[in-house]
Amino acid sequence: MLDALKVIILGIVEGITEWLPVSSTGHLILVGDVLSPNLSHDFMEMFNVVIQLGAIMAVVVLYFHKLNPFSPKKTHKQKLLTWQMWIKVAIACVPAAVVGILLNDWLDSVFYKPLPVSIMLIVYGILFIVVENRNKNRKPEVTKISELDIRMLLWIGAFQMLALIPGTSRSGATIVGALLIGVSREVAAEFTFFLAIPVMFGASLLKLVKFGFAFTGAEFGYLMLGCIVSFGLSIVAIKFLMNYIKKNDFKVFGYYRIILGAIIIIMTVVKAFLA
Template sequence: MDFIRAIILGIIEGVTEWLPISSTGHLIIAEEFIKLNQSAAFKEMFDVVIQLGAILSVLVLYFHKLNPFEKRKSEREVKYTWRLWLKIIIACIPAALIGFALDNWLNAHFYNFVFVAIMLIIYGIAFIYVEKNWVPQHEFSVVDIDKLPYRTAFLIGAFQVLSLLPGTSRSGSTIIGGLLLGVSREVAAEFTFFLGIPIMFGASLLKIYKYFGHHSITFTQLGVLLVACLVAFGVSMLAIRWLMGYVKKHDFTFFGKYRIVLGVILLIYAGIRAIIH
């Protein structure tokens, strides 16, 4: 049964990691109803490490753009690739420093059902406000990722710090940040994908290090983790392609509405559960 649950959780991770609706939040919600028959420590590690599958999909889909050693690239293109990686690293500094320092504290205080619901609603409202009130009054000054200024990249990274709170969404916070900074939807979404590579690799390695510092892993647990990662990889490939096609013709208002509706449903459920128990 845990392998079936791993497949379901892998699908949820693959869909929600790149859409601005919070993958961590959805996994916390899913595990309210789909519980792995494993230790709490393993499940905590599982929720983060499963993201490795999603990361690999970005590396595959954007291998040419992200590979500075591509022989077919001109000298100018190689230079742009190195600059892109520098921007990614600069943008990841705020979340890496704060996330490393506050990882245990955040887990202890904010990884719960109600908090996720509240953050879904708050950022849903933010998406609608930004799309309906801010974007129409401001032109996009950055429509090409190669021309994304270093300062703007760093500020988008600063917005990424907000995603350390579950239910916020890493892609949601960075896309909102990008829109407020004058970055087009396509560039904001694409840069968000790239920011996930070092951040999620780092978060996964940190969780693995902490887990193996106190626990061992069984063959079944390893299998469950690998299955979930593989499913997340395949589904992420589809989700990324779909999102990039979607933002060329639509804004992010739909995702804002989805977040609000889901958040309200979850708060109602939490209230009913509290009354019953």
């Protein structure tokens, strides 16, 4: 029962932080360190990635009409534009897909630790503040996903590739990359949601294959529970973010990341000192 409660808390953390540009990995490391569920290290490593499937389903549900090229409610032109959007998503996913397949295990072994995660939290926190200050008096050049060209897509894809380093935040990295090239906040956030569908599905599949699908009944139940909770909180987080950025910039998330990164560093130092 206690482990189930801990899994619910982790699902809440994942659902809220996956779509906000604050790094779900950083939060899961911090909260997981405090909670310490009585589950194997290999299972928890897989769990922290695969509960993203719940978050993915939130995007699919909220944007189903926009994502569906077969919708009978769309005109022929709208269906073509939907296919065009999926092609753009595929192009932008190429850099992360290639590097993720080749270097996934190495990146996890080197960077999936409190100190690297905290450094990336702080670095991208500073970037958010710098980029937003730079864009303060600039008008966005891109206000629709259909206006993104191949150069822009590869640029955004390169930033998504950087997010393979834990603590960077996939949404944070792609939003920063998009803002740098003049994409509006709304388009940057929305396109980031769509990019997450193939990327997070692929990352989850890789983790499941690595784990070997060797679940006990309890572990499978915990994984499903985490996904369901993550789905529900993701719905809330996505709606909140899209409403928030209509009137506000991303700087508050930058400050938050810097504070969180500092907290993780302090906790790591104190833990090492007390060990």
